[in-house]
Amino acid sequence: MLKGRHLLDPRDFSLEELEEVFSLADEIIEDPKKFLHVCDGKILATLFYEPSTRTRCSFEAAMLRLGGSIIGFSEPNASSVSKGESVADTIRTIGCYADIAAMRHPKEGAPTIASMYSNIPVINAGDGSHQHPTQTLTDLLTIRKLKGHLSNLTIGCCGDLKFGRTVHSLVKALSRYNNNKFIFISPEELNIPDYVRKEILEKNNIEFREASKMEDVLGELDILYMTRVQRERFFNEDDYVRLKDSYILDKEKMKYAKDDMMVLHPLPRVNEISYEIDEDPRGCYFKQAKFGMYVRMALIAKLLGVR
Incomplete structure (x- = not known):
């Protein structure tokens, strides 16, 4: 109950x-x-x-x-x-x-x-x-409805992985389902934090690796979870300006992705997903908001x- x-x-x-x-x-x-x-x-x-x-x-x-x-x-x-x-x-x-x-x-x-x-x-x-557990419930329901299952997935998390609470919660949740693996795409300064790496991934023998270029891994992904670089989490405005445009998903990059890859985003977006992706059926972030x-x-x- x-x-x-x-x-x-x-x-x-x-x-x-x-x-x-x-x-x-x-x-x-x-x-x-x-x-x-x-x-x-x-x-x-x-x-x-x-x-x-x-x-x-x-x-x-x-x-x-x-x-x-x-x-x-x-x-x-x-x-x-x-x-x-x-x-x-x-x-x-x-x-x-x-x-x-x-x-x-x-x-x-x-x-x-x-x-x-x-x-x-x-x-x-x-x-x-x-x-952010209710965003995680949203993400899981979206994947479950559109993919039909929550196991045997390769999930790419891209952007601000250091401060992104939605990513931390999602990794915790999807690590509990069978045979999921993660690829973390971020600049070094915004890598996934140690507590997620050690307490969730390494402790439970979850397969993961890190990448610096989105194009190098897009073809492997079932789900691409984009996040914005969050100005409000930075103490230094110069660091924010330097990192804010690190990854931008556009039509050209989507050519590397599978035909059935899902693009998710907890929103709001700034410019990390080009508006042209809204017309791509793989862009599922507004369906995600409704779910x-x-x-x-x-x-x-x-x-x-x-x-």
Whole structure:
């Protein structure tokens, strides 16, 4: 049973529990009208200490499409956080009003702290450069729907792999499925961090290698997971400017890829995927964004125990 649980890390749920969420998402996609009132009278609090478009709007759209209501804030200055209120006190207060909370925070571990003081389920909607488990559920559902399976895949992760929490979460999740291997494409300064390399990949004997040129490996990939170089994670503007255009996926590079390779991106993009790729059927990132709403609908329903 997932009722009353928190989701802080993609490994918080077993593979069987993940399949429960995906199966319910399948049902919702098939007939969304059946789910219009399953959260009548329930309230979701969206506590966003960092800006967001897709994650916040998809959580709110998910709850509204289930018949529930929304409270919360979209940036900390619109809350008592600006007066110095702690995460612990914020979640204790919100627990008096809402039935479930989704929290995004620039500090790693903040949603975990919140969960320790919360009497309602807390969902980590992204914490610093650490984890983003509901984006991972989105990614897994997208791959599962479009590829038909989550095993025996070669996944290329490209761009900012050092600070990219979506990549860290995805590697954690896909490492649990059989015979997946990874190719990490990045400049040396943005390589995958040691904790992912050692604690996830090496510890579990997951096959991986690193590359500096996208063209050298595109032909091997079943999935290319693009990420932007994130200005907000850099302390030095010069480093950001130097690295921001390291990898740009365009029509010419796509000639190296398989006909059925999927291009995913957690969005927002800046210029790392050319707009001409939007017309390529292999560009799946807007389908991915829509699947994000459906998987969050399923997750909310499961954590609230309304289904």
